[in-house]
Amino acid sequence: MAANPMYQFNVYRIGPEIKINNIDISFTNASLFMVISSLAILIIFNLGTKRSIIPNKIQLLAELSYSFISKMISDTAGSKAKPYFSFIFSLFMFVLFCNMFGMIPYSFTVTSHIIVTFVLAAFIFIGVTIIGFIKHGLGYLKLFVPSGVPMVLLPLIVVIEIISYLSRPISLSVRLFANMMAGHTMMKVFGGFVVSLGIVGGWLPLGFSVALTGLEILVAFLQAYVFAILTCIYLNDALNLHH
Amino acid sequence: MLKKIIFQFLALSLIFTYSAQSAESGGMPQLNPEFWISQIFWLVLTFGLLFIILSKFILPKISNNLETRKSQILENIETADKQREETEKKVKEFDKIIHDTKVEAKNFFNSERQKVLDDINNKRLSLEKDIEKEIIKAEEEIDQLKKTSQEKITKIAIETSSDLVKQLIGEDINKSSLSAIVEDLSKKEMEKHNGI
Numbered sequence: 001m002a003a004n005p006m007y008q009f010n011v012y013r014i015g016p017e018i019k020i021n022n023i024d025i026s027f028t029n030a031s032l033f034m035v036i037s038s039l040a041i042l043i044i045f046n047l048g049t050k051r052s053i054i055p056n057k058i059q060l061l062a063e064l065s066y067s068f069i070s071k072m073i074s075d076t077a078g079s080k081a082k083p084y085f086s087f088i089f090s091l092f093m094f095v096l097f098c099n100m101f102g103m104i105p106y107s108f109t110v111t112s113h114i115i116v117t118f119v120l121a122a123f124i125f126i127g128v129t130i131i132g133f134i135k136h137g138l139g140y141l142k143l144f145v146p147s148g149v150p151m152v153l154l155p156l157i158v159v160i161e162i163i164s165y166l167s168r169p170i171s172l173s174v175r176l177f178a179n180m181m182a183g184h185t186m187m188k189v190f191g192g193f194v195v196s197l198g199i200v201g202g203w204l205p206l207g208f209s210v211a212l213t214g215l216e217i218l219v220a221f222l223q224a225y226v227f228a229i230l231t232c233i234y235l236n237d238a239l240n241l242h243h
Numbered sequence: 244m245l246k247k248i249i250f251q252f253l254a255l256s257l258i259f260t261y262s263a264q265s266a267e268s269g270g271m272p273q274l275n276p277e278f279w280i281s282q283i284f285w286l287v288l289t290f291g292l293l294f295i296i297l298s299k300f301i302l303p304k305i306s307n308n309l310e311t312r313k314s315q316i317l318e319n320i321e322t323a324d325k326q327r328e329e330t331e332k333k334v335k336e337f338d339k340i341i342h343d344t345k346v347e348a349k350n351f352f353n354s355e356r357q358k359v360l361d362d363i364n365n366k367r368l369s370l371e372k373d374i375e376k377e378i379i380k381a382e383e384e385i386d387q388l389k390k391t392s393q394e395k396i397t398k399i400a401i402e403t404s405s406d407l408v409k410q411l412i413g414e415d416i417n418k419s420s421l422s423a424i425v426e427d428l429s430k431k432e433m434e435k436h437n438g439i
Contacts, residue, residue, distance in 0.1 A: 009273055011275075011278040013278075023280050027281075028281055035289055038293040041297070042293065042296055051308060053311075063305060063308065066302070066306065066309065067309070089297060090293050090294040090297050093293075094293060114273050114274070
């Protein structure tokens with residue numbers, strides 16, 4: 001099984017096939033890791049809600065993450081974004097935990113599937129667009145007309161702005177998906193080299209593999225952060241129309 | 244030798260990986276739409292539940308905790324400030340009391356000293372007065388004594404001189420002439436003696 005570096009991304013059914021109206025919604029390994037990640041988040045943060053003035057370690061962790069994300073939102077999207085705090089918090093934690101659980105050997109990385117990241121990104125895109133139109137009405141379309149641009153360039157700029165706006169869900173989802181997939185594939189390839197080169201030549205790829213593991217843990221955190229902060233930036237565009 | 248072995252391993256491993264890869268179906272499993280609907284369904288389910296539970300139950304508790312801690316810290320700082328102010332006030336009061344006491348003690352000491360000095364002065368003055376009186380009295384007495392002694396001495400001198408003359412010559416001399424001579428001599432002597 002191990003030789004193909006793409007094999008780790010295979011989705012397979014766990015348990016019986018579940019079909020509703022001829023649509024397959026079977027429980028798969030991807031679903032399993034989504035459930036595990038969500039449960040882990042809920043357990044850790046539920047343990048972190050103890051009411052004590054001097055926090056214990058888990059409580060400190062929960063409170064530090066809370067203030068970290070709260071600060072991130074207020075820095076990028078301002079005070080108007082406060083009602084969306086729970087969503088961004090859940091989003092960041094979900095992506096972070098899925099990425100981190102993917103770092104465990106033989107586990108499955110939920111965020112390495114384009115469909116998962118694309119659904120998240122599309123939901124954010126649609127949600128942000130709806131919020132923008134609710135807050136500003138048709139005035140939200142001014143987002144595509146930057147101020148201070150000469151009239152001659154305006155048609156070109158508007159087209160570019162619209163394309164960049166519409167490509168947001170794609171860039172958001174592909175960034176996370178590609179980072180996760182590339183990292184895990186690379187680790188698998190180097191792991192394969194260790195096995196095939198054996199005790200004589202395997203040390204160099206093994207070292208690479210160890211270094212890559214560290215790098216991938218960093219990337220797992222960084223991509224979750226980037227995903228959340230880009231959501232904040234899009235939200236900022238919708239809430240505070242600057243153009 | 245070692246190089247040769249490494250190259251052989253590399254070549255072998257490449258052959259093995261190629262054969263293993265070709266054995267399985269290639270491509271990215273991510274682009275296989277077989278389980279897309281299932282993944283979307285489970286994503287919406289798990290993420291939705293996560294979002295609802297976090298936003299309804301867990302996050303309010305955490306924010307509540309943070310807020311109570313913040314208010315508690317502020318309260319503690321406030322009471323600490325108040326207590327510090329009180330302490331400063333007390334210290335000032337204490338300093339003032341000590342200062343007052345010192346001033347009072349100094350005043351008391353000064354007034355007592357003044358009293359004692361005055362008392363001494365008065366006593367000295369009265370004593371001096373008494374002494375002066377005594378001196379004057381004594382001087383008067385001395386003066387009187389001087390006067391009377393002069394007369395007595397003259398008298399004695401006249402008598403002795405008359406006696407002396409009687410024994411020497413054997414007859415009485417006129418007393419008045421003798422006294423004149425003695426008085427004259429004694430006056431001269433006195434003048435010499437007194438340096439007049």
